[in-house]
Amino acid sequence: KQYDIAVVGATGAVGETILKVLEERNFPVRNLYPLASSRSAGKKLEFNGGWVEIQDLATFDFSKAQIGLFSPGASVSREYAPKAAAAGCIVVDNTSEFRYDEDIPLVVPEVNPDAVAGYKNRGIIANPNCSTIQMMVALKPIYDAVGIERINVSTYQAVSGSGKEAIDELATQTANLLNMKPVEAKVYPKQIAFNCIPQIDVFQDNGYTKEEMKMVWETKKIMEDESILVNPTAVRVPVFFGHSEAIHLETKEKITAEQAKELFKKSDGIVLIDEHVDGGYPTAVTDAADTNPVYVGRVREDISFEKGLNLWVVADNVRKGAATNTVQIAELLIKDHI
């Protein structure tokens, strides 16, 4: 069976990667409808060896597609995802717009695949935030084995998480600085080249940023565990592709590093790189970028706390953090539901 697929935001960092991932995984696409703003309508994109014309989202008839893969930004999804669903096109939405609605499933296929069935509620499935997705994939085997009381996490997040303009900003600032020219910060509140910025997304009333609170809210929903505690700090770093996370867990039962590593080796979607030699760990640029797995390394028992475990977790934020996870959700939909 083949499906007609609309990709909304097809010219963006995530949208372009969704097209690549659909091709790579041989998703059974009959007609592909790449949609973007009127600025892009009429231009052509390559897909499966042919050229497909980009159409204007504002005038597209969603009854032509069975599945819509959305990543155009929250305000655009707010308007168009319900319209698509009303026309019978099931939406997998990458934005934060619907994630916290109780009747909208929030899915990481390695963690809570059964939640996909909730698409029936409103015709929309939400794809979690990139930093949450990679953390969930890495923590699920530990959670199932010994339980998790609390997660302390600091992130080192790539600029591609903010879209194409941010990728340009890091490149331009870096080139300017190397050529002794002044830099201008537009996407980020401070210079990102050769710097780290401890703010991702807007501040909330409690002094945490929205990116940090996304990790708190989404972890509880995906793990279906309101009691799990998350203590996050989210930092933007001058990396183009790949988010890294230093995670410290407080588990319910003691787990040794060796036991944890055995679990990681057996788990779908995880690649363990953990050798106690120079370079014996994954990094964003050398391992994760442009690949789909979640990489785990630096697995250590906490030497200061009995039920503590330390991990280093890396993944391509545009792939597993967005496009790949979205396509995997669509795969679950066509396998079991439509």
Ligand code: A2P
């Ligand atoms: P366009 O290229 O036509 O502006 P990114 O996250 O990399 O910035 O990409 C955002 C994506 O969302 C792009 O494909 C962009 O299309 C699309 N987009 C942004 N605003 C709209 C809109 N109002 N209607 C349709 N698509 C939009």
Ligand code: 11C
């Ligand atoms: C970032 N995590 O790295 C963000 C991007 O909620 O889908 C993804 C925003 C989201 O900037």
